[in-house]
Amino acid sequence: MEAEMNKKKLAAGLVILTVFISRIGAWTGEINGGVICDVCGDSALGPEDHILEGAEVAVLCITKSGEVLNYQAFTNAKGRYTVAETMPESDRWDACLARPISSFHEHCTHLRGASSGVKFSYNHPSGYSHTVRTFVYRPSSVPAYCI
Template identity: 70%
Template sequence: MEPPRRGGPAVAVMGMLVLVVVLCGAADGWTGEIHGRVVCDVCGDSSIGPEDHVLEGAEVAVLCITKSREVINYQAFTSSKGIYTVAETMPESDRWESCLARPISSYHEHCTRRGDAHSGIKFTYNLSSGHSHTVKPFLYKPASLPMYCS
């Protein structure tokens, strides 16, 4: 004799309904990403050349204002490739409207002074869900320039 089956078609249909409800709820979400690089401008010429190198562990702050006027502050550190990333998933009604990215500090022993004239970069975030905004690189320069930079 065969044991009684549990569930059956009614349970399968109910499981699919739960899955559909969960997936439909996720459709209202919005995901945004901001990334950029931090570079040591070895010669202090405000351009990135072959003598320059990325800074690992540099700290960057990103401040965003949402559509609902909430202010959200993010802190990021650069990877071994000098790249920082900030990402968020939230309801579409709360998505980022504008952001300000600014360098905070560099822990590299030879390159700790901010090299660019701007203390931050302000931008409007008007990208659809899943798209990222790239911020121009932040530059730091050494306390003393090498002789080959003259």
Template identity: 75%
Template sequence: MESNWIGLLTAGLFLTILMADGVISWTGEIHGRVVCDVCGDSSIGPEDHVLQGAEVAVLCITKSGEVLNYQAFTNSNGIYTVAETMPESERWDACLARPISSFHSHCTHLGDGSFGVKFSYNHPSGYSHTVRPFVYRQAVVPAYCA
């Protein structure tokens, strides 16, 4: 019971110090999808599927010039997410998202225009930026795609 009270007191003191210094926190989020374009036709159709476990790198430069490097993997819906909370003065200014690898042996070739996306990040705290899907293609297009 006493350790809980001390923990609460310490957390309250920390928040008071942050507020006294005028530090305002900011939270940002970047997310996107990774897809296997089975027929290689550059359009998402019923034959295509999301890629779970695909690796994506996101590099962001902050307002103060610091470069932050994030690594994310897609979930079962093919979605990756990067999120950060930091002081408002250190928030993201610009970012680059790029696919690193697909662990699906049948779909490992990056599609056209899927080498990376640069963007400015000018969203207020609590908002997110959606990156267009990254597309991998199969080495051999199935006969039913013709």
């Protein structure tokens, strides 16, 4: 009975050791950002502006080994999106492009001119994140209270 318990403990220890060893040399990265609606289209954050939940963002990254990875993310209830990946250190992200795809808010669907996309180098060590500037949508017509 004791020999059987020792075998089970040894097997459990080997599983944990295998998982630990497989994580050595792994790299984890994260890209995050936000999407808002600039209701008055004045490029100034005001009380009338709001976050956009459910807005779609695409993130395209090229790795150090030359592989192209395409991610799709949607903003949460706080207007934030996150893309994260764990991979071998040799395949980590080298450069990325984040760009807004669409807003599902019926009154705020037009991208502000400078919100077409953001290119950046990703040179963070494992476990760190890169925050992309906020993407801004505006209504097709400005409400009367903004004028």
